[in-house]
Amino acid sequence: MLGKYLSLFMLTATTFAFAVGADLGEGTKAEEINIPAIVMFFIFVAATLGVTYWASKKTKSAKDFYTAGGGITGTQNGIAIAGDYMSAASFLGITGMVYLKGYDGLIFSIGFLVGWPIILFMISEQLRNLGKYTFADVTAYRLKQKPIRILAALGSLAVVLLYLIAQMVGAGKLIEILFGLDYEFAVVLVGILMILYVVFGGMLATTWVQIIKAVLLLVGTTFMALMVMSKFGFSLDALFTKATEIHPKGVSIMSPGGLVSDPISAISLGIALMFGTAGLPHILMRFFTVADAKEARKSVFVATGLIGYFYVLTFIMGFGAIVLVLGAENGYYLAADGETLKGMNNMAAVWLAHAVGGDYFLGFISAVAFATILAVVSGLTLAGASAVSHDLYANAFATSKVDEAKEMKVSRMATIAIGIAAIFFGIAFEEQNIAFVVALAFTIAASANFPVLFMSIFWKNLTTRGAVIGGYVGLISALVLVILGPVVWTSILGNAEAIVPYKFPAVFSVPMAFMAIWFFSITDKSDDAARCIEEFDAQDIRCQTGIGAEGASGH
Amino acid sequence: MTKEQVLAIKNNPKYQKLVGTRKKFAWTLTIIMLVVYYAFIMLIAFSPETLGAKISPDAMMTVGIPAGVAILVFAFAMTGFYVKRANGEFDDLLNDLKNDLEKGAN
Numbered sequence: 001m002l003g004k005y006l007s008l009f010m011l012t013a014t015t016f017a018f019a020v021g022a023d024l025g026e027g028t029k030a031e032e033i034n035i036p037a038i039v040m041f042f043i044f045v046a047a048t049l050g051v052t053y054w055a056s057k058k059t060k061s062a063k064d065f066y067t068a069g070g071g072i073t074g075t076q077n078g079i080a081i082a083g084d085y086m087s088a089a090s091f092l093g094i095t096g097m098v099y100l101k102g103y104d105g106l107i108f109s110i111g112f113l114v115g116w117p118i119i120l121f122m123i124s125e126q127l128r129n130l131g132k133y134t135f136a137d138v139t140a141y142r143l144k145q146k147p148i149r150i151l152a153a154l155g156s157l158a159v160v161l162l163y164l165i166a167q168m169v170g171a172g173k174l175i176e177i178l179f180g181l182d183y184e185f186a187v188v189l190v191g192i193l194m195i196l197y198v199v200f201g202g203m204l205a206t207t208w209v210q211i212i213k214a215v216l217l218l219v220g221t222t223f224m225a226l227m228v229m230s231k232f233g234f235s236l237d238a239l240f241t242k243a244t245e246i247h248p249k250g251v252s253i254m255s256p257g258g259l260v261s262d263p264i265s266a267i268s269l270g271i272a273l274m275f276g277t278a279g280l281p282h283i284l285m286r287f288f289t290v291a292d293a294k295e296a297r298k299s300v301f302v303a304t305g306l307i308g309y310f311y312v313l314t315f316i317m318g319f320g321a322i323v324l325v326l327g328a329e330n331g332y333y334l335a336a337d338g339e340t341l342k343g344m345n346n347m348a349a350v351w352l353a354h355a356v357g358g359d360y361f362l363g364f365i366s367a368v369a370f371a372t373i374l375a376v377v378s379g380l381t382l383a384g385a386s387a388v389s390h391d392l393y394a395n396a397f398a399t400s401k402v403d404e405a406k407e408m409k410v411s412r413m414a415t416i417a418i419g420i421a422a423i424f425f426g427i428a429f430e431e432q433n434i435a436f437v438v439a440l441a442f443t444i445a446a447s448a449n450f451p452v453l454f455m456s457i458f459w460k461n462l463t464t465r466g467a468v469i470g471g472y473v474g475l476i477s478a479l480v481l482v483i484l485g486p487v488v489w490t491s492i493l494g495n496a497e498a499i500v501p502y503k504f505p506a507v508f509s510v511p512m513a514f515m516a517i518w519f520f521s522i523t524d525k526s527d528d529a530a531r532c533i534e535e536f537d538a539q540d541i542r543c544q545t546g547i548g549a550e551g552a553s554g555h
Numbered sequence: 556m557t558k559e560q561v562l563a564i565k566n567n568p569k570y571q572k573l574v575g576t577r578k579k580f581a582w583t584l585t586i587i588m589l590v591v592y593y594a595f596i597m598l599i600a601f602s603p604e605t606l607g608a609k610i611s612p613d614a615m616m617t618v619g620i621p622a623g624v625a626i627l628v629f630a631f632a633m634t635g636f637y638v639k640r641a642n643g644e645f646d647d648l649l650n651d652l653k654n655d656l657e658k659g660a661n
Contacts, residue, residue, distance in 0.1 A: 103606075106623045107599060114592045114626070117633045121581040121588075125641075240615040254617045255607025256599045266596045294642050301631075301638045308627040538561045544574050545564075545649055547656075548556065 034179055036363025041179070044216075044371045045193065051208045055201035062404040063550075065202035065411060066133040066386055067288040070550065072207055074295035078302025080207045081286050083214030084379055085112070085303070086310050088174060088372040091217065092349050094311065098318020099326070099348035102243075102253025105318055109311035113304065115274040120300040123278050125293035126457045129546045130539065134383075135284040135449070136391045139456045142535040144464040144528060146396045148452075151471040153391040155448040156281040158475070160384035161421070162441035163282075164377060168426025171373040178350065178366040184427055191423035194378045198385065198415045203289060206378045213371040218310065220353070220365050225313045227356035228320030236316075243319045246327040253322075268507035275510060276442040279449030282383035293546050314349075321348035324355040381418050388414035440482045447474035447509035455517050457543060460536040463529035466521025474513030481505030569655065573648040580640065584633055595626055 059065050072080070090112075098105030131137040136152030168187055175186035197205050232238040244251045277283060287296050325333045325341065325348055333341055333351040341347050353365035389411035394402040452471045455462045482488060485505060486498040521529070542548050564570050598605055606619030 103617070103619055103623075106620070110592070110595065110623055110626050113630050114588060117588045117630050117637070118585055120634050120637055121585045237615050244615060251615075254615065255619060256603035263597065263600045266600045267593070270592065270596060294646060297638045297641055301634045304631050304634045308631045311627060312624060537565055538556045541556070541561060541564050541570075544577075545570075545652065547653065 034363060034366060036360050037179055037366035038363075040363050040367035041370055044212075044367050048193075048197065048205075048209045048212065048371075048374070051212070052197050052201035052205040055205035055208065059200075059202045059204055062133075062408050062411075064204065065408050066285075066382075066390065068202070068204040068207055070289060070291055072289040072295075074290055074298030075302050076207070076211060077286055077290050077295065077299035079214050079306065080210040080289075081283065081299060081303035082306035082310070083210035083217075083372075083375055084283060084286070085307050086214060086217055086372070087376050088170070088369045090310075091221070091314065091369065091372065092174075092347065094314045095317045095321065095349035095352070096347070098315055099321045101257055102247070102249070102319070102322075103255055104257050106311075106315055107256065109314065111269060111273045113308055113311060114270075115277040116300060116304040116307070118274055119278050120297060120304075122454070123284075123457075124287050124296045124300050125546075126543050127284060127287045127453075128290065128293050128296040129543050129549045130457070131288055132550050133285070133288060133390045134386050135281060135453055136387070136395075139452050139467065140395070141456065142532050142539050143456065143462070143467055147464060147468045149391040149396040151452070151468055151475075152449070153387040153396070155279075155444060155452075155471065155475060156387035156391070157384055159279070159281060159441050159445050159449070160380050160387070160418070161425075162437045162444070163380050164384075164418070164422040165425045165429055166437045166441070167373065167377050167380065168422050169429050171370075171377070172426055172430065174373070175370060177347070178369065183430060187426040188423055190373060190377060191419050191426070193374055194381055194422075195416055195419035197374070197378045198382050198419075199412045203285075203382060206375075206382050207286075207289060209371075209378060210375040213368065213375045214306070216368045217372060218306065220361075220368050221310065221313045221317065223361075224320070224349075224352060224356055224365075225316040228316055228324065228352075231320075231324070239316075239319050239323065242327075243322040247322050264507060265502055265504070268502050268504045271510055272442050272446050272504040272506040275446040275450045275506065277445075279445035279447075279453065281387065281449070282379045284453075285383050285386060286379075288550070291551065292549070317349055317352055320356075321352040325351045328355060377422065381415055381422070384418045385411045385414040388418075440479065443478040443482055443504060443506050443509060444475060446506045447478040447513050448472075451510065451513040451517055455514070459521075460540075461521055461533055462517065462536075463521045463524040463526070463532045465524045465526070465529065466517045466519070469520040470513050470515075470517030473516040474509055477509040477512050478505065481509055563659075564656065567652065567655070569648065569652045573645060573652060576648075577641070577645050581637070584637055588630065588633055591626060591629060595622070 058069070061069075063069055094105055094109055097108065127135065127138055130141055134152070134156070136149050136156075139152055140148040168190065171190050172183045172187040175181055175190075176183050179186070181189075197209055201208075228239065229236075232242070240254065244253060247253050249257075286299070290296050290299055331338055333355070335342050341351060350362065350365060350369070354362040357364075389407050393410045394407045448471050451474055452467050455470075456467065481500050481502075482505060484499040485503055486501065487503055489495050489498040489500075606617065606622060608618050610616050610618055610621070
């Protein structure tokens, strides 16, 4: 997930836009309809709808709907988390980045991965022990429900909607090229399928769709990497040597190329990557699907291993694409200009699939890429719907006692509303540069969601006032700094020089949020503050031991 | 949980041992991970040629590639290390504590 959007962001920033309509000129649009891809795609859709039907039979209570009954195993959840991360643009984007820039692609992969150990050490089991359906269950554990739930829901919805926009635009563009389908048709199709998965199958269907896709993607990429290596007698040096002969940048693709040049940007990127991941609602909610803290830990272990393995594969595939796609006879995969790839430059992985496995393997990989988009948008939509029904409706605004059936009904209505909004935004934003959307979503996750979550778990003296003010300081400063930064101010608004020179302002907005939380907590002398502080010990005991934590439901 | 129960658990030496050891362990690993990652980032920012040096005169492989892959493997190993200890030693301590508490309650 993270990988998808950051690579997306990077690609756009480096002018090889993934989702910028203007870059896909007329000459590249007219790909013929890919029959094997469409057949394989329909097989996938049929299988996932079958899963949804099965899941709908098992989804009875709110707990089933939000967390698959808490009965997902650590290994299954780990694969699903890895699936959230190994998204279409992570697959296409990172391979494409290695293809274009060589070593720099690896730098990004590393940034995406290192947040996971931190999540394991600091967040995962704490979340599992304290929460129920959403991360706001943790932040509102001892603080005043209403203001904290509203803050968390705003933070969640902002991240989810921004992500969905980026996702839908990227999906439409990708499908247009892979399958030869119309952009609008593709966006509507993705929207309808995701609504079906979530409304009927809830978290159980969403998780299994994600697992199926993750396995397919890992099998496909393993095959590609093996095919590449087999052409070089399994010698990396032979592959690198050939690649440096073919690539216009020559041997410079073997070393860092100025992607991360100044220390402030480097640190800021690191903060956004690490703490952004720990503030993504659709990632956090996955920790509620397992039975206990033990399984939560295991899932991070499995996810980290699979994601790391996947990144090593994308590195090999990127170099493989330099030799086999860029170096193919008579420029077979190149557009009319003889430099860029057919379709777009980050189609390197897709054309590599064709180069090593022919039309049918290309069809398989295209179908997997589409499946990836479906799985990821479903998870996002469920996270957004949970924020509406569980946080806003059931715990903040409902005037009378809310029963489970009512809460689930609201959740399903919210799913449909978010799905329709996503289709609408996907079509409305078709020609827009969506890079800022990605930068914003990440920075908000790191600046608004993460500090409140972290402090609510670890800091005794946190009060409602401190959390609310700090959360909004993070949210607003993230918004303002991204708008004043190079992505919006320069690229979109067309000003000569950005007021804030950093694409990821997390290095400023995250500390601002923490400082506001600290200051407005320690100066809070209200009765509510005293109560929040007093209740910390009981919370901490549950956090540390899991005594009193939500268990799995009985099936 | 009543105030007395909270106080009793808080003052239980087994609880204190569990929380103290695990907290120290988690923070140590976090700091190690941050140091390793930011050392790598600083190398990219200030001395990219170190990572771009060839591992041997006749090889095409540069130092940065095994270094980068090593960080991926290291991150994975760290999660494994933590999970092994947490799911073993720490959970044993926790179960021991829970048994005591149940006995105390009866």
